[in-house]
Amino acid sequence: MLLGAIADDLTGATDLALTLSREGMRTVQTVGVPPADFDFTDIDAVVVALKSRTIPAAEAVALSLDALSCLVGAGARQIVFKYCSTFDSTQAGNIGPVTEALIDALGEDLTIVCPAFPTNGRTVYRGHLFVGDQLLSESPMKDHPLTPMTDSSLVRLMQAQTRLPVGLVTRDTVAKGPAAVRDAFARARAGGQSVVVVDAITDDDLRVIGEAIADLRLITGGSGIALGLPENFRRSGLLDSDAGSRRFEAPGGRAVMLAGSCSTATRGQIEAAIAAGTPSFTIDPLAIADGNVSPQEIVDRVASETDRVPLVYSSAEPDRVRAAQARLGRERAGELVEHFLADVAVSLRDRGFSRFLVAGGETSGAVVGALGVSALLIGPEIDPGVPWTHSLGDERPVALALKSGNFGGVDFFSKAWKVLA
Ligand SMILES: Nc1ncnc2c1ncn2[C@@H]1O[C@H](COP(=O)(O)OP(=O)(O)O)[C@@H](O)[C@H]1O
Numbered sequence: 001m002l003l004g005a006i007a008d009d010l011t012g013a014t015d016l017a018l019t020l021s022r023e024g025m026r027t028v029q030t031v032g033v034p035p036a037d038f039d040f041t042d043i044d045a046v047v048v049a050l051k052s053r054t055i056p057a058a059e060a061v062a063l064s065l066d067a068l069s070c071l072v073g074a075g076a077r078q079i080v081f082k083y084c085s086t087f088d089s090t091q092a093g094n095i096g097p098v099t100e101a102l103i104d105a106l107g108e109d110l111t112i113v114c115p116a117f118p119t120n121g122r123t124v125y126r127g128h129l130f131v132g133d134q135l136l137s138e139s140p141m142k143d144h145p146l147t148p149m150t151d152s153s154l155v156r157l158m159q160a161q162t163r164l165p166v167g168l169v170t171r172d173t174v175a176k177g178p179a180a181v182r183d184a185f186a187r188a189r190a191g192g193q194s195v196v197v198v199d200a201i202t203d204d205d206l207r208v209i210g211e212a213i214a215d216l217r218l219i220t221g222g223s224g225i226a227l228g229l230p231e232n233f234r235r236s237g238l239l240d241s242d243a244g245s246r247r248f249e250a251p252g253g254r255a256v257m258l259a260g261s262c263s264t265a266t267r268g269q270i271e272a273a274i275a276a277g278t279p280s281f282t283i284d285p286l287a288i289a290d291g292n293v294s295p296q297e298i299v300d301r302v303a304s305e306t307d308r309v310p311l312v313y314s315s316a317e318p319d320r321v322r323a324a325q326a327r328l329g330r331e332r333a334g335e336l337v338e339h340f341l342a343d344v345a346v347s348l349r350d351r352g353f354s355r356f357l358v359a360g361g362e363t364s365g366a367v368v369g370a371l372g373v374s375a376l377l378i379g380p381e382i383d384p385g386v387p388w389t390h391s392l393g394d395e396r397p398v399a400l401a402l403k404s405g406n407f408g409g410v411d412f413f414s415k416a417w418k419v420l421a
């Protein structure tokens with residue numbers, strides 16, 4: 001085992017695991033901290049998926065430290081703390097507190113912050129995070145149900161969450177190459193900074209940074225920051241370039257799509273799927289709270305759709321989300337939907353469904369947790385950042401496409417099934 005990663009949500013973990021496997025590392029994703037008897041043989045990278053993005057900071061720290069000690073115990077030479085490419089967090093955390101705990105535990109004096117993922121339009125320039133052509137704070141992320149992002153300055157966002165002094169390495173330096181970036185790190189250290197935001201607007205920038213961070217034991221960022229890491233291990237003779245990946249065999253069986261993401265991208269994908277004739281069932285947190293809809297009722301309706309892959313969704317536009325939250329509270333509204341969709345998934349699996357497409361990071365965490373999946377093998381990419389996966393070590397294996405809310409083209413809900421066919 002060379003590289004260990006701790007991801008703050010499930011879809012984020014899958015995104016990172018896809019990058020690492022595409023760059024030639026034999027990668028396994030675990031759901032939660034692997035058990036003591038987990039077999040790390042023939043694995044180059046392990047990505048531990050937590051559900052720690054929006055839980056209380058102290059719990060996120062404790063879980064992340066557990067994951068760290070497991071990964072370091074298994075031999076990981078480098079640790080990546082993976083968070084969202086849109087820096088999803090609140091002033092209380094959890095990116096700052098977790099980074100601080102990991103840097104302390106590893107006894108390191110410097111780490112970087114780099115959520116850039118240029119392929120999906122996330123770029124960092126002069127420390128400001130862009131989503132496509134918009135600043136983060138002007139992007140649809142300003143209306144996220146759990147982590148509305150209202151600032152775009154990564155230095156300010158990070159500094160609000162940590163007592164560690166935060167600095168910045170700008171694109172001008174990155175453009176000069178890895179040695180210049182390493183010099184900038186040395187200057188940051190000398191100036192007492194232990195966290196530096198690093199600009200990146202292209203994959204080439206990420207590969208330059210990747211080379212410059214070869215000796216950092218802790219790296220924090222989005223999946224893009226992992227682009228250049230496998231090459232470091234190859235260069236130092238630790239990673240076998242011929243290591244074959246394990247065969248991906250998705251179980252056959254009935255399929256369903258479950259969406260709890262309210263992102264603009266997911267809502268567009270739902271609209272396109274419905275327009276194309278997908279049987280769909282919408283659920284609403286207020287209806288769940290009032291007992292006006294039950295998982296069993298939805299399961300019966302889904303099971304009766306035998307011609308096309310049905311879609312169950314709670315996704316709604318910001319006004320409706322705000323109305324539900326005003327009555328139920330932000331957390332309860334989210335939990336009601338997550339539990340509902342998780343119950344639907346479990347009942348469908350009991351009825352023989354074995355292929356699940358889930359939209360939304362928190363939603364995926366809830367569904368996969370309820371299905372009792374403990375590890376995932378990464379399969380073919382559907383769209384950037386989203387692969388098919390299948391469960392490992394399960395008596396009733398399932399195929400899972402776990403879509404980050406913001407990812408995927410407008411035809412994602414039909415393309416996914418073509419990729420699996
Ligand atoms: N109609 C709704 N009203 C309020 N909250 C909702 C609604 N639908 C879904 N949610 C909640 O919004 C959150 C969406 O987060 P997540 O699943 O991570 O999606 P994304 O990947 O887009 O961030 C979940 O907690 C989900 O349960």
Ligand SMILES: O=C(O)[C@@H](O)C(=O)COP(=O)(O)O
Pocket residue numbers: 009011012013015016083084085086117222223360361362385403404405406
């Ligand atoms: O980095 C990203 O954007 C994703 O990998 C990610 O973390 C997804 O989170 P959700 O949007 O909550 O699914």
